[in-house]
Amino acid sequence: MPDENRVAALKEILDANPDDAFARYALGLEYSGSGETDAALAEFQRLLAVHPDYTNGYFMAAQALARAERKDEAQSLLQQGIECARRTRNQHALTEMEAMLDELERG
Amino acid sequence: MNIDRLTVDSARTAVLEKQTTATALVDAFYQKIDAEDAAIGAYLTLCKERAYRQAARIDALADKGDALPPLAGVPIAVKDVFATKDVRTTAGSKILANFVAPYDATVVARLEEAGAIILGKTNCDEFAMGSSNENSGFYPVHNPRDHARVPGGSSGGSAAVVAAGTAVASIGSDTGGSIRQPAAFCGVVGLKPTYGRVSRYGLIAFASSLDHVGPFGKSVKDAALMLQCMAGREPLDSTSADVPVPNYLDQIGQPVRGLRIGVPEEYFGEGLDPEVRRAVEAGIQELAKAGCEIVPISLPNTKYAIPTYYVVATAEASSNLARYDGVRYGARAADGKTLAEMYRRTRDAGFGAEVKRRIMLGTYVLSAGYYDAYYLKAQRVRRLLASDFHQAFAKVDAIVTPTAPTPAFKLGEKMDDPLAMYLADIFTVTANLAGIPGISIPCGNSKEGLPIGMQILGKHFDEPMVLRVGHAAEHAMAGTVAE
Numbered sequence: 001m002p003d004e005n006r007v008a009a010l011k012e013i014l015d016a017n018p019d020d021a022f023a024r025y026a027l028g029l030e031y032s033g034s035g036e037t038d039a040a041l042a043e044f045q046r047l048l049a050v051h052p053d054y055t056n057g058y059f060m061a062a063q064a065l066a067r068a069e070r071k072d073e074a075q076s077l078l079q080q081g082i083e084c085a086r087r088t089r090n091q092h093a094l095t096e097m098e099a100m101l102d103e104l105e106r107g
Numbered sequence: 108m109n110i111d112r113l114t115v116d117s118a119r120t121a122v123l124e125k126q127t128t129a130t131a132l133v134d135a136f137y138q139k140i141d142a143e144d145a146a147i148g149a150y151l152t153l154c155k156e157r158a159y160r161q162a163a164r165i166d167a168l169a170d171k172g173d174a175l176p177p178l179a180g181v182p183i184a185v186k187d188v189f190a191t192k193d194v195r196t197t198a199g200s201k202i203l204a205n206f207v208a209p210y211d212a213t214v215v216a217r218l219e220e221a222g223a224i225i226l227g228k229t230n231c232d233e234f235a236m237g238s239s240n241e242n243s244g245f246y247p248v249h250n251p252r253d254h255a256r257v258p259g260g261s262s263g264g265s266a267a268v269v270a271a272g273t274a275v276a277s278i279g280s281d282t283g284g285s286i287r288q289p290a291a292f293c294g295v296v297g298l299k300p301t302y303g304r305v306s307r308y309g310l311i312a313f314a315s316s317l318d319h320v321g322p323f324g325k326s327v328k329d330a331a332l333m334l335q336c337m338a339g340r341e342p343l344d345s346t347s348a349d350v351p352v353p354n355y356l357d358q359i360g361q362p363v364r365g366l367r368i369g370v371p372e373e374y375f376g377e378g379l380d381p382e383v384r385r386a387v388e389a390g391i392q393e394l395a396k397a398g399c400e401i402v403p404i405s406l407p408n409t410k411y412a413i414p415t416y417y418v419v420a421t422a423e424a425s426s427n428l429a430r431y432d433g434v435r436y437g438a439r440a441a442d443g444k445t446l447a448e449m450y451r452r453t454r455d456a457g458f459g460a461e462v463k464r465r466i467m468l469g470t471y472v473l474s475a476g477y478y479d480a481y482y483l484k485a486q487r488v489r490r491l492l493a494s495d496f497h498q499a500f501a502k503v504d505a506i507v508t509p510t511a512p513t514p515a516f517k518l519g520e521k522m523d524d525p526l527a528m529y530l531a532d533i534f535t536v537t538a539n540l541a542g543i544p545g546i547s548i549p550c551g552n553s554k555e556g557l558p559i560g561m562q563i564l565g566k567h568f569d570e571p572m573v574l575r576v577g578h579a580a581e582h583a584m585a586g587t588v589a590e
Binding site for chain 1: 474476477478480
């Protein structure tokens with residue numbers, strides 16, 4: 001179960017401003033952390049639809065999918081995330097996503 | 108000569124007036140250490156050759172009738188996180204069990220230049236990570252006031268040697284309370300100066316934006332005398348501040364009538380031991396009797412201090428401790444078949460559980476997906492905490508709080524509960540996050556005879572105010588171990 005207080009606080013922020021990127025991302029993390037993969041993916045998709053350059057959205061969505069053993073979808077999102085990281089020059093995320101993609105391809 | 112009650116001042120005077128020699132003092136302290144330290148475990152390494160060499164230098168100066176430096180003949184101890192040339196320097200970690208430093212930390216060099224004699228290196232939590240000294244990679248330190256209890260941490264050995272009288276004074280490092288909290292637990296004075304006041308060159312880094320260097324002594328005056336010789340700009344530490352060093356002794360004994368003392372409500376709430384509350388409130392009343400105006404204040408973001416601290420500190424630690432890989436630093440583990448395996452085995456064998464926990468936590472909060480959510484947020488909250496103090500110091504000259512929420516707890520009591528252990532620092536981490544100076548002075552004992560500490564905080568570089576209020580409170584309460 002996600003932390004209900006945190007989910008409620010994040011939803012309150014999103015009710016006031018549905019395009020708040022960090023609140024949407026944090027809500028996705030809350031669901032992802034408690035294993036609610038589909039709910040998490042829904043939030044990450046809404047985030048990326050409005051903020052396609054929010055690189056970590058791809059990364060965290062891929063991690064949620066990998067934990068749910070949906071490897072092909074995770075790889076696809078990582079590839080999109082790597083493109084985004086190159087586009088936005090986010091070397092930090094790029095390195096970590098390339099490493100994760102490499103691990104998924106090997107194993 | 109009874110060395111138990113020697114202070115920085117009286118030790119120097121004894122040598123100056125030829126009541127004793129520096130060499131005789133060193134003899135007496137090593138005899139006491141040999142007799143008593145096995146039960147306390149405060150020392151990790153004694154540096155006798157170095158101590159006797161320095162004592163001979165001081166005695167030669169005294170024999171010639173030359174002017175003696177300010178700490179001439181004062182036997183001190185140094186936390187084992189400071190590099191000491193040709194002496195084992197472990198940071199309390201097995202990974203550095205055989206590391207011999209090739210140079211002196213600036214603070215060590217300055218204290219020796221001022222005439223102090225370094226008796227040895229004191230035990231501490233591994234890489235200064237802990238609040239009880241139970242995370243030492245070698246053996247825990249026992250509180251000299253009650254051997255069943257912890258001395259606090261991470262500079263527990265440095266506090267214990269002053270409390271036990273196996274050194275006149277000592278130095279430690281304070282990243283989240285590691286000078287002030289053990290000072291409170293052991294019934295001595297511990298001072299954390301402003302960030303940048305004392306050079307960190309040669310300090311084995313834990314969290315570089317939070318690490319501070321400061322002294323322990325039996326009295327506020329001892330702490331002032333030590334700080335006087337430690338403070339000041341030094342180019343080898345780019346964060347050391349180019350701010351003139353005042354004469355700290357000038358403030359000792361100055362009246363405090365009319366000073367405004369802030370008492371933050373957030374430090375007297377849930378979780379504070381009733382005996383600690385009573386003792387600190389009694390200390391505040393003594394300041395009121397001395398003519399201070401007591402002003403209730405609020406530091407509203409205090410509740411975020413512990414989570415903020417454990418994000419920032421662990422993030423910096425995970426970066427600082429990357430160098431202990433068996434190549435650059437650290438005892439290399441055998442049998443690694445690949446480079447990555449050698450790194451893993453070295454770090455697995457060399458680091459203790461708490462250090463590993465903090466490295467993993469720090470790596471997590473710095474990872475790409477969580478950086479914004481944790482590290483950046485923590486940095487923003489850190490600014491809010493600093494702003495709380497800035498606003499408070501517009502209204503008051505100093506702030507008084509408990510140093511720790513409880514007196515010293517029993518060995519083993521909190522080892523299975525890291526969060527409970529972290530809360531031992533709840534009143535001290537804020538000063539590290541804000542970079543302001545703070546001192547802990549004894550303010551009485553619990554019914555079980557355990558010391559209780561009162562913390563006095565000041566504005567950046569206002570150590571003179573912290574020392575002035577601390578000295579006034581110390582004498583009003585007559586609660587120090589020195590007489």
